[in-house]
Amino acid sequence: MDRKRNASAVKALISLIPGLAYFLEGHQTLSLIWFFVTLAILGLALWRGHTWLWICLALWWVGSSYDVLMRYYRNTSRLWPAVLAALVAFYGVGWEVTEIDLLAPFQRFDKMKPYLVALLQPDLILHPEEREVFQVPIEMPCVKEPQPKTIGHKETITVSSGCAWTGDTLKVEGETLRPGFKVELWWVNPIGERQRILKGGTPLTLQTDEHGRFTAEFTVPKAIPVGFEPKPGEYQVHTLQVHLVRRVGMIRPSDALIEVALKMGETIAIALLATTLAVIVAAPLSFLGARNIMGGSIPTRAIYYLMRLFFNVVRSVEPMIFGIVFVVWVGLGSFAGMLALVAHSIAALGKLFSEVVEHIDPGPVEAISATGANRLQVIRYAVIPQIVPDFASFTLYRWDINVRMSTIIGFVGGGGIGFRLSEWIRLSAYRQVATAVIGIALVIIALDYLSSQIRRRIV
Amino acid sequence: MPLIVEHLTKIYPDGTRALNDVSFRVEDGEFVAIVGLSGAGKSTLLRCINRLVEPTSGRIIWNDIDITAASPQELRRIRRQIGMIFQQFNLVKRSTVLTNVLSGRLGYLNPWLTLLGYFPPAEKKRAMEALERVGLADLAYKRADELSGGQQQRVGIARALMQEPRLLLADEPVASLDPVLAHSILRYIEELNKEGGVTVICSLHFLDLVHRYATKVIGLKDGFKVFEGRPEEIDDRRFKEIYGQEAERIGG
Numbered sequence A: 001m002d003r004k005r006n007a008s009a010v011k012a013l014i015s016l017i018p019g020l021a022y023f024l025e026g027h028q029t030l031s032l033i034w035f036f037v038t039l040a041i042l043g044l045a046l047w048r049g050h051t052w053l054w055i056c057l058a059l060w061w062v063g064s065s066y067d068v069l070m071r072y073y074r075n076t077s078r079l080w081p082a083v084l085a086a087l088v089a090f091y092g093v094g095w096e097v098t099e100i101d102l103l104a105p106f107q108r109f110d111k112m113k114p115y116l117v118a119l120l121q122p123d124l125i126l127h128p129e130e131r132e133v134f135q136v137p138i139e140m141p142c143v144k145e146p147q148p149k150t151i152g153h154k155e156t157i158t159v160s161s162g163c164a165w166t167g168d169t170l171k172v173e174g175e176t177l178r179p180g181f182k183v184e185l186w187w188v189n190p191i192g193e194r195q196r197i198l199k200g201g202t203p204l205t206l207q208t209d210e211h212g213r214f215t216a217e218f219t220v221p222k223a224i225p226v227g228f229e230p231k232p233g234e235y236q237v238h239t240l241q242v243h244l245v246r247r248v249g250m251i252r253p254s255d256a257l258i259e260v261a262l263k264m265g266e267t268i269a270i271a272l273l274a275t276t277l278a279v280i281v282a283a284p285l286s287f288l289g290a291r292n293i294m295g296g297s298i299p300t301r302a303i304y305y306l307m308r309l310f311f312n313v314v315r316s317v318e319p320m321i322f323g324i325v326f327v328v329w330v331g332l333g334s335f336a337g338m339l340a341l342v343a344h345s346i347a348a349l350g351k352l353f354s355e356v357v358e359h360i361d362p363g364p365v366e367a368i369s370a371t372g373a374n375r376l377q378v379i380r381y382a383v384i385p386q387i388v389p390d391f392a393s394f395t396l397y398r399w400d401i402n403v404r405m406s407t408i409i410g411f412v413g414g415g416g417i418g419f420r421l422s423e424w425i426r427l428s429a430y431r432q433v434a435t436a437v438i439g440i441a442l443v444i445i446a447l448d449y450l451s452s453q454i455r456r457r458i459v
Numbered sequence B: 001m002p003l004i005v006e007h008l009t010k011i012y013p014d015g016t017r018a019l020n021d022v023s024f025r026v027e028d029g030e031f032v033a034i035v036g037l038s039g040a041g042k043s044t045l046l047r048c049i050n051r052l053v054e055p056t057s058g059r060i061i062w063n064d065i066d067i068t069a070a071s072p073q074e075l076r077r078i079r080r081q082i083g084m085i086f087q088q089f090n091l092v093k094r095s096t097v098l099t100n101v102l103s104g105r106l107g108y109l110n111p112w113l114t115l116l117g118y119f120p121p122a123e124k125k126r127a128m129e130a131l132e133r134v135g136l137a138d139l140a141y142k143r144a145d146e147l148s149g150g151q152q153q154r155v156g157i158a159r160a161l162m163q164e165p166r167l168l169l170a171d172e173p174v175a176s177l178d179p180v181l182a183h184s185i186l187r188y189i190e191e192l193n194k195e196g197g198v199t200v201i202c203s204l205h206f207l208d209l210v211h212r213y214a215t216k217v218i219g220l221k222d223g224f225k226v227f228e229g230r231p232e233e234i235d236d237r238r239f240k241e242i243y244g245q246e247a248e249r250i251g252g
């Protein structure tokens, strides 16, 4: 009776220390997991100091003990209460530190909108045009009685009032201008911010008639610069610009389009060169990293393990990190980007290649060895014919990847399209960004298709 | 110049004793059949002779040269005179038939030129002759994996022919082929043996083939040599010694 009670007490004690029961049952890994999870929740609770984390810790504790007691008395495992408590703690803290803001994408949609709009009208073509600009100063607000204002002698522009305020309606007329020109109205505020004058949400566009006349009414836009509001009794001078526009000559690709095409070419070339250099290095190395080639003696096996270690370590470094390293090392530009790609590709290809070499059919190798061929001849006549298709296919695939990576590495200064794209993003050149994004997408889709077609042919 | 195998033992790294103290002697021009159950050590024995498998102990002497003690360079000179054909043919599937045959000659040629893929015209002619001998001259430029099994094994023979071998090792050369093809392949080997004077050591599964082609039989069981003699000496008792008490004789 007494012993029985003692046994129960021991069991209760064991159940109170998370993981101990598992340790005693010989599940070392499980007990370690329990130990570290307990520590982790405790650490989180101490760090963030929230009450709900302490509650999670308590629930975890109770849950673990409950599990152990179930194991002792019911012979079943009841893990979910403890696991649930731990998950709540981890995900809760995860949510908190990520500062998840589900509303941000909607509330800040206006930040994204220009890019989306620009995607529909990328900067692709340029229509050279002739543009004559008339400037009419407008005082804001009116401090005197409004007076119509006319500028010019032979060609005149008349505005119904030389002063106005945001929301006022003004009438503008042109006389004896050049006939058959398009007319655009622009508003420029004192700090030089320009905006096109709209009517009903779209840019107001008119045409001069055969006598060179036009008439338009428009609403003065919001243009007072923030922080430069005129003091009472004072005014600031804005400018109404009247543009007479006529297209001349042929359309041609825009500067941005030419730039994107050139840089895309540069990107593809960087990727191609990097892939080629990487193959030249990785192909021989891959033999050193193949077990069936290097398995023979202890020194060769040592080289094999070293090679594998090298491939795995280098492969795990993001190309972006290499990009930063090489930009520091050899300076900004395509060369740094290329070296970054080479470094990563050597390891990635080396690993893939050595696996290809490991999976060749050993039969032909034996057969050629048995003819008295030397090691290199065996590689040339028994190994290489077997690996060429896979090597070629992995190389193409790598080139494809490198084109993508190259655009990313450009962002950290590695040349190519990425470099220019990052500049345009910084300058808020939305339409140019759109041109670049569309260019990158098209090239990658084309390459993807091309390389998969070629790969299908050779395998 | 006989082949002498003395106390040959092979223990694989995992501890399998594939050959136990096997000794025998093969005279020039003999056609030796190696028989035994699956796992008896036939392949291991054949592979020890050209050291595709490193023997654990014992000696193999051929032409008064100790193969087991040969340096890598000497070993290549020995290997190039020993042809070998395999159950799975072991052709390089993506290479042409001609290249497969030519590769039998690698041990004789300038290694650097062959690395560039160059073979002297005389060698190409020799390869075409070898293909003619096995009746495949018109398939020289096909890829090896486009051929049927029997054709592939004939390419294997042509490859061995390129070595101008004095000894031919054949590891179950007909086990993947149907009986009609088996005879046609073995007849090519027999022709080499009878007319070319090439010594043949060949592992075989079927006793009727042994009786038909071999001049001498070596029986293996669990790595031990349990029989050595002429084919007609294999009576029921001997058969059971080689193949076990429960085995039934079929054919032969």
Ligand SMILES: Nc1ncnc2c1ncn2[C@@H]1O[C@H](COP(=O)(O)OP(=O)(O)OP(=O)(O)O)[C@@H](O)[C@H]1O
Binding pocket: B012, B013, B014, B016, B017, B018, B036, B037, B038, B039, B040, B041, B042, B043, B044, B045
């Ligand atoms: N590379 C190896 N490593 C370990 N054990 C091996 C190896 N190769 C063969 N063995 C073992 O050695 C023994 C003899 O094998 P071997 O291939 O020589 O037999 P065999 O007579 O050729 O059989 P089969 O008729 O099936 O080809 C077998 O028990 C086999 O499992």
Ligand SMILES: [Mg+2]
Binding pocket: B042, B043, B044, B171
């Ligand atoms: Mg075998």
